[in-house]
Amino acid sequence: MAELIKNPKTSFIEVECPKCGNKQIVFSNSATIVKCKSCGETLVIPQSGKAKILGKVVRVLS
Ligand SMILES: [Zn+2]
Numbered sequence: 570m571a572e573l574i575k576n577p578k579t580s581f582i583e584v585e586c587p588k589c590g591n592k593q594i595v596f597s598n599s600a601t602i603v604k605c606k607s608c609g610e611t612l613v614i615p616q617s618g619k620a621k622i623l624g625k626v627v628r629v630l631s
Contacts, residue, residue: 580631584612584624592627596620 585592591607599620603613612624 580629582622582629583627584622585627586610586612586624594630595622597622597629 582597586605588610589608595603614621
């Protein structure tokens with residue numbers, strides 16, 4: 570059960586799409602690809618540990 574919590578620094582972040590400027594909230598440790606709800610541009614790519622954020626991080630919501 571405790572195996573699920575590997576990175577205690579997970580948080581939600583607001584990311585701005587580099588393509589259309591749409592802002593949306595994503596999980597910083599997302600296990601799935603997150604795409605822009607407006608244009609479909611890929612914003613977050615899951616990686617081991619922490620997800621790679623392709624969009625511009627507007628702010629961090631902890
Ligand atoms: Zn977009």
